[in-house]
Amino acid sequence: MSGNVQSGYSFPAEWAPHARTWMAWPARPATWHGGIEAARAVHVEVAKAIAGFEPVTMVCSPGEMAEASLMCGPGIDLVPIPLSDGWMRDIGPTFVTRPGGMAGVDWIFNGWGGLHSEFAADAEVAAEVLKLKSYPRLAARMVLEGGAFSGDGQGTLLVTEECLLDPRRNPGKSKADLEEVLAYYLGVKSVIWLGHGYDGDETGGHVDEIACFVKPGTVMLQVTSDPEDPNYLTQHDNLARLRSARDANGQQLEVVEIPQPARREKDGRRLTLSYINFVFANGGLIMPSFGDTCDDTAFRIFSNLFPERKIIQLLADDLVIGGGGMHCITQQEPAVS
Secondary structure, three states: OOOOOOOOOEOOOOOOOEEEEEEEOOOOHHHHOOOHHHHHHHHHHHHHHHHOOOOEEEEEOHHHHHHHHHHHOOOOEEEEOOOOOOOHHHHOOEEEEEOOEEEEEEEEOOHHHHOOOOOOOHHHHHHHHHHHHOOOEEEEEEEOOHHHOEEOOOOEEEEEHHHHOOOOOOOOOOHHHHHHHHHHHHOOOEEEEEOOOOOOOOOOOOHHHOEEEEEOOEEEEEEOOOOOOHHHHHHHHHHHHHHHOEOOOOOEOEEEEEEOOOOOEEOOEEOOOOOOOOEEEOOEEEEEEOOOOOHHHHHHHHHHHOOOOEEEEEEOHHHHOOOOOOOOOEEEEEOOO
16 A cells, blocks of 8 residues: 555554444334335344443434333433434444554545435534543544444555446546545545445445455355355455455465345345354354354354354344445444543
């Protein structure tokens, strides 16, 4: 990577200790195709599961505080901040740390490259959260969402070309241009570029639907065994890229393959069913199930990878209808030592 100027902060791995997890109450009915109440119920399930391990704060539009409080019950903190939609991974700050200090990166949010135009309030959420916490705000001049990258906590970042090089996000920017921004704000030393994301992904290639770091030197990749699936070629291309990649320490990566659930559609749209879309918590891990034959296999893979964590598997069907999953609706705030 060119340039070595950094902000002094770095992006901790998601498995590192958390101070809390942030979530946001779903606010845009159109996103959920008639299922916003079901989506809210799943948000509550996920919040309560995480709250068994660490504090949870739910951002909520002021006019919906009463309903959210009633559904969440005690144990979930609620804070009033206007919302347009509510995917906290993508609209919240990316928390970064340095010894004894915390800050938040506020990326430019433009509604996933203009997926829809109703994003004005969401674009202000990161700044509002940082103001609430009195953390320094690092305003990045780059369109990026939290679901678009995965880090190992040691200077390596995993992204897709489809998302970061999207001309609706960062027109005219090269990989080198974007890597310099990532290096500055996240302390990144090496960026591993995958190709395409999940077929039908409304976000346009978020990596958190297909691959993520699960420990230093180890990446989990979702792979279909169906050669007729459009994901087959892109996933095997990504597998080849990962096998030839090196992390920031120069080490070859171990790749853990996890099966892709069977194809499912709703109203002519492909749903992005993904076991990669899971959440770390302090001592725990919240992962999805889909009523699929692969659910048990996925649970065994996670159990073998994380024997020290309590793993909770929750049905995620009502989240994928909106275009995302458990990782998409959460944002970790790391603990500062």
